[in-house]
Amino acid sequence: DAKTTQPNSMESNEEEPVHLPCNHSTISGTDYIHWYRQLPSQGPEYVIHGLTSNVNNRMASLAIAEDRKSSTLILHRATLRDAAVYYCILTSGTYKYIFGTGTRLKVLA
């Protein structure tokens, strides 16, 4: 499975947008980009996934670069409940997610 690179930590003010970057320069044509987040003392929670086109759902948006070598998870209005570790994962439809250390998002009131 291809590897992803994310910043260790980021901060955001409450009610402001947050852009969480992820680099995946070795992505293959069949790799999907998945994002999960993990709140303290919880299991990971699915956020969004995409292949080539930008995606929106009720939680977030996923912007995928044209060359697919990077992507950005966008939280449109951060709340204190969005403070979590965010993981960017590549998967080609197999069952095995390779989690890195993710980005720890801190939301400031």
Place this chain on the structure above:
Amino acid sequence: DTGVSQNPRHKITKRGQNVTFRCDPISEHNRLYWYRQTLGQGPEFLTYFQNEAQLEKSRLLSDRFSAERPKGSFSTLEIQRTEQGDSAMYLCASSLAGNTEAFFGQGTRLTVV
């Protein structure tokens, strides 16, 4: 549907004892996964079932670890002769086949003393 359920939530055991954890996946999900997570790290893949068949085991899973999924429903993860290095959060997840999202349980935190 109450999501993926894991029991117990916490387990403290003495070194050398055997422990067993249970995972109840979302009922229609045919894929079930086990992961292990230590402090400050992301979850690490341990093993995967498609229905009742165990299709892959990570090299992280030593001979002391065994997982089963009888009848393709709930799954158990057993650790024999526990060691202090086994202390971790053990996470179970389930999904449908294909490129869909996985749903994780809240995990079982194991402490070996």
